[in-house]
Amino acid sequence: MAATAQGPGPRAIPGPVANQGTTTTAQLTDAMQRYLNRDLLLRMIPTLVYAEFALRSPLPSKSGSRTMRLFRFDSPSITAVQKVPVSGAAPPLPNEGVAMGPAKYRQLKLEYVDVDLDQYIQTIAITDVADAVTLFDLISQANLQNAEDAALHCDTLTQLELAMSTGTVGNVNYALKNYIYANNKGSYAAIWNTNGAKDPTLILTATDILDGATALKVNKAPKINGNYVMCAPPQVVRDIMAGTSTNTTWLNASQYSAVQQLFNGEVGKIWGVRVVEHNNAYQSAATPPGADPLTNYNATGVVFSAFMFGRQAYGLPSLNALGSPYAPQVVVVQGADKSDPANQIRAMVSWKAFWAAKILQPKWIVHIFTQSGSNAM
Numbered sequence: 153m154a155a156t157a158q159g160p161g162p163r164a165i166p167g168p169v170a171n172q173g174t175t176t177t178a179q180l181t182d183a184m185q186r187y188l189n190r191d192l193l194l195r196m197i198p199t200l201v202y203a204e205f206a207l208r209s210p211l212p213s214k215s216g217s218r219t220m221r222l223f224r225f226d227s228p229s230i231t232a233v234q235k236v237p238v239s240g241a242a243p244p245l246p247n248e249g250v251a252m253g254p255a256k257y258r259q260l261k262l263e264y265v266d267v268d269l270d271q272y273i274q275t276i277a278i279t280d281v282a283d284a285v286t287l288f289d290l291i292s293q294a295n296l297q298n299a300e301d302a303a304l305h306c307d308t309l310t311q312l313e314l315a316m317s318t319g320t321v322g323n324v325n326y327a328l329k330n331y332i333y334a335n336n337k338g339s340y341a342a343i344w345n346t347n348g349a350k351d352p353t354l355i356l357t358a359t360d361i362l363d364g365a366t367a368l369k370v371n372k373a374p375k376i377n378g379n380y381v382m383c384a385p386p387q388v389v390r391d392i393m394a395g396t397s398t399n400t401t402w403l404n405a406s407q408y409s410a411v412q413q414l415f416n417g418e419v420g421k422i423w424g425v426r427v428v429e430h431n432n433a434y435q436s437a438a439t440p441p442g443a444d445p446l447t448n449y450n451a452t453g454v455v456f457s458a459f460m461f462g463r464q465a466y467g468l469p470s471l472n473a474l475g476s477p478y479a480p481q482v483v484v485v486q487g488a489d490k491s492d493p494a495n496q497i498r499a500m501v502s503w504k505a506f507w508a509a510k511i512l513q514p515k516w517i518v519h520i521f522t523q524s525g526s527n528a529m
Contacts, residue, residue, distance in 0.1 A: 206310065283498040314459045314466060379425060388522055
């Protein structure tokens with residue numbers, strides 16, 4: 153029998169397909185990338201205050217020295233004042249109309265403080281590749297970073313100078329500072345509390361501040377715009393504010409009745425002392441600052457230092473030509489040279505300053521040692 157043509161057979165029905173569904177970013181992982189936001193986040197920048205209260209003394213160029221000598225004349229005295237009798241006086245006192253002998257003359261005397269200036273430098277180097285591919289203007293950021301580092305460097309070294317507690321450097325005897333141990337304690341060891349344990353009874357009181365102001369008055373410390381100033385970290389300022397319910401002498405800066413320029417960080421006033429808050433604290437543990445405050449600094453120490461002072465208690469001399477830490481000289485070097493012929497270092501951004509921090513009159517400084525009722529460290 154001859155074959156006959158057959159039509160198409162029955163169509164196959166597909167079964168269920170596995171793993172099909174909505175497309176998500178999981179299927180597009182290789183094509184996904186992070187979006188880099190060019191708006192920079194805020195950083196932890198400290199409040200720095202010590203430069204505002206220092207005597208700033210410029211050292212002129214071509215002065216022939218890197219040491220500055222600052223002078224002051226003798227304090228007032230009545231020991232050379234003579235009463236001139238009408239008649240019958242025995243030498244060397246004069247009679248009326250007779251010149252007084254040289255032995256009774258008042259002499260002019262000079263005291264001085266020598267300050268040795270040092271140079272400080274910081275450099276940030278930026279490669280050509282980093283400058284070419286980065287999202288940000290690295291040279292501008294390097295300038296900003298240098299400026300902030302210079303300010304922190306100035307503030308820290310000034311604080312270390314104020315913290316010096318023993319020894320004589322030149323003709324400055326650091327032991328002549330006034331010392332107060334919180335809550336009328338008698339020693340650093342009492343504030344350290346034997347083993348560094350926190351104790352709510354070892355915190356600064358209003359009476360401590362009054363005692364500090366009294367010591368400055370007794371030592372004839374000149375005031376700063378009519379008041380003394382105390383610089384303290386937030387933990388110590390917190391203790392002062394926490395006691396305002398029982399101490400009506402505290403006045404918030406926002407409540408000043410007289411219009412006056414507030415200091416940077418100023419939070420209030422008590423017993424004629426304007427309290428300025430900063431967060432570059434000096435902390436110590438079993439060993440007080442002594443003659444080497446940098447070595448004895450302890451970031452977790454429970455003892456805080458606060459400083460109260462009058463005008464010209466310390467100074468920041470600087471060499472004009474090389475800048476000061478609050479106005480450092482900025483140097484930006486760009487371009488190839490023999491040491492970098494391929495210009496692989498796109499730019500070098502530096503700051504430098506020639507300066508020093510120095511206590512000028514230790515009797516016009518009150519060094520306060522205290523714990524804090526705050527658990528913040």
